[in-house]
Amino acid sequence: MRIAIAGTGYVGLSLAVLLAQRNEVAAVDVVPEKVDAINRWASPIRDAEIERFLTEAKAGVRELALAATLDGYAAYAAAELVVIATPTNYDPEKDYFDTSLVEQVVELVLSVSPDTVMVVKSTVPVGYTKTLCERYPQGRFLFSPEFLREGHALYDNLHPSRIVVGVPSNHAEADLLSEYAERFAALLEEGADPAERERENADGTAGIPKLVMHATEAEAVKLFSNTYLALRVAYFNELDTYACVHGLEATQIIEGVCLEPRIGSHYNNPSFGYGGYCLPKDTKQLLANYQDVPQNLIGAIVDANRTRKDFVAAQVEELAEKFADWDAMPMVGVYRLTMKAGSDNFRASSVQGVMKRIKAKGIPMLVYEPTLDENEFFGNEATHDLDAFKRRCDVIIANRWSDELADVVGKVYTRDLFRRD
Numbered sequence: 537m538r539i540a541i542a543g544t545g546y547v548g549l550s551l552a553v554l555l556a557q558r559n560e561v562a563a564v565d566v567v568p569e570k571v572d573a574i575n576r577w578a579s580p581i582r583d584a585e586i587e588r589f590l591t592e593a594k595a596g597v598r599e600l601a602l603a604a605t606l607d608g609y610a611a612y613a614a615a616e617l618v619v620i621a622t623p624t625n626y627d628p629e630k631d632y633f634d635t636s637l638v639e640q641v642v643e644l645v646l647s648v649s650p651d652t653v654m655v656v657k658s659t660v661p662v663g664y665t666k667t668l669c670e671r672y673p674q675g676r677f678l679f680s681p682e683f684l685r686e687g688h689a690l691y692d693n694l695h696p697s698r699i700v701v702g703v704p705s706n707h708a709e710a711d712l713l714s715e716y717a718e719r720f721a722a723l724l725e726e727g728a729d730p731a732e733r734e735r736e737n738a739d740g741t742a743g744i745p746k747l748v749m750h751a752t753e754a755e756a757v758k759l760f761s762n763t764y765l766a767l768r769v770a771y772f773n774e775l776d777t778y779a780c781v782h783g784l785e786a787t788q789i790i791e792g793v794c795l796e797p798r799i800g801s802h803y804n805n806p807s808f809g810y811g812g813y814c815l816p817k818d819t820k821q822l823l824a825n826y827q828d829v830p831q832n833l834i835g836a837i838v839d840a841n842r843t844r845k846d847f848v849a850a851q852v853e854e855l856a857e858k859f860a861d862w863d864a865m866p867m868v869g870v871y872r873l874t875m876k877a878g879s880d881n882f883r884a885s886s887v888q889g890v891m892k893r894i895k896a897k898g899i900p901m902l903v904y905e906p907t908l909d910e911n912e913f914f915g916n917e918a919t920h921d922l923d924a925f926k927r928r929c930d931v932i933i934a935n936r937w938s939d940e941l942a943d944v945v946g947k948v949y950t951r952d953l954f955r956r957d
Contacts, residue, residue: 537723538562540615542641544570544604546581546813547657547682548621550689553589554727556602562611563604574604582907585690608641613648617720621657621682626817631824633661633817642668646675653716655680655701659758659818662825665751669704677704678717679751680724681758686812694729698745702754714748721746759825762818763837768803769810770840776806776951777847787953806951808935809844811886816841845886848933849893852949855931856899868894869929870903871941871948873913882907887935891916902929 537559541552544565552563565571570580577594579587592598605611612618622637638658645652653676656665665679679702684692701717703710725733725744733743749757772790779786786806794801810816819841823834852868859866870891873882882888882905891901891914903918904925912918919925926932926944934941937952 540611543621546689702751809886845889869932871934
């Protein structure tokens with residue numbers, strides 16, 4: 537099948553590589569450097585599996601029918617299926633995802649190939665696909681949520697927890713679109729690791745669970761899934777805050793709590809707060825969707841993340857004050873802006889929220905981030921020289937531990953208790 541994918545971020549590029557194993561895929565982007573990199577079999581983002589697949593394709597040991605292009609017109613005109621994976625940033629003033637890039641692709645596809653089915657992979661508000669059908673009644677739309685981790689996107693597509701495809705119930709061709717939904721789910725399953733088709737699930741079933749449902753329900757699956765993950769992060773962060781305030785060993789409490797099989801030991805490592813591209817915006821969007829619905833918990837999840845950053849910043853400020861009687865102001869070092877180990881993405885990383893609070897107190901900061909091209913970040917000096925960074929800083933904050941800091945462990949403030957992703 538000829539497939540065009542709009543957007544080459546984590547979602548789009550991981551899907552492009554996955555589907556290019558068995559299909560002819562055109563990856564469309566507006567950034568020439570990204571297009572050039574993909575066509576040279578180099579990944580423009582850091583993702584171990586994407587990098588491995590592209591390297592193997594370049595060496596001729598893996599076959600991928602993948603080409604990147606800036607020409608959306610040509611790619612969409614030739615495609616039998618278009619997957620939309622453009623960014624949808626959350627607009628705090630409107631309490632709504634900015635879906636303008638999705639709509640730009642939709643309008644372009646409709647102008648060159650109006651009968652082509654479009655699968656929206658971008659995260660959208662609950663009810664968006666229904667609205668899309670009303671705004672563009674001539675279009676054929678599906679919605680399929682993604683459940684990927686930054687830095688592990690292709691791995692998660694190769695080993696999916698489930699495949700969900702939503703069909704708009706208000707569409708005149710709902711039956712036809714249901715057939716396309718089954719077909720798209722099969723394409724994703726075909727691209728997955730063959731062992732996944734034989735796996736045993738906790739409920740006794742075998743293979744990858746595939747769910748075809750109403751599009752609005754599929755949109756809700758995405759937002760509620762990410763909000764639950766944010767809830768879990770917030771819960772263990774608040775447990776850690778309690779332990780810090782009362783001088784308790786948080787690791788012992790967490791280990792004891794997580795031996796309860798209904799709780800489990802996954803996603804239990806404290807941090808500076810949940811961050812990254814998805815969780816902060818998805819929780820806020822879900823809260824906005826509750827405008828006319830009684831709730832307490834969803835709002836508390838959003839509030840808890842702000843409270844955690846306030847607490848972490850206050851602890852760092854207290855450490856910095858120990859140097860306040862020196863001739864010079866204490867220097868707080870920020871070790872890495874990235875959200876997690878193995879990623880080069882620091883969009884909305886939690887450490888940035890902590891930094892803003894520290895900066896508001898007038899405390900100078902020095903940022904060590906090797907993936908940053910500039911020599912400053914939000915008004916703070918940035919460096920690539922790790923040794924100089926460690927010498928110059930009185931306190932170093934690290935959302936995630938690295939053995940690079942082992943020689944200055946006495947300076948380091950982190951809540952990464954288990955030292956894992």
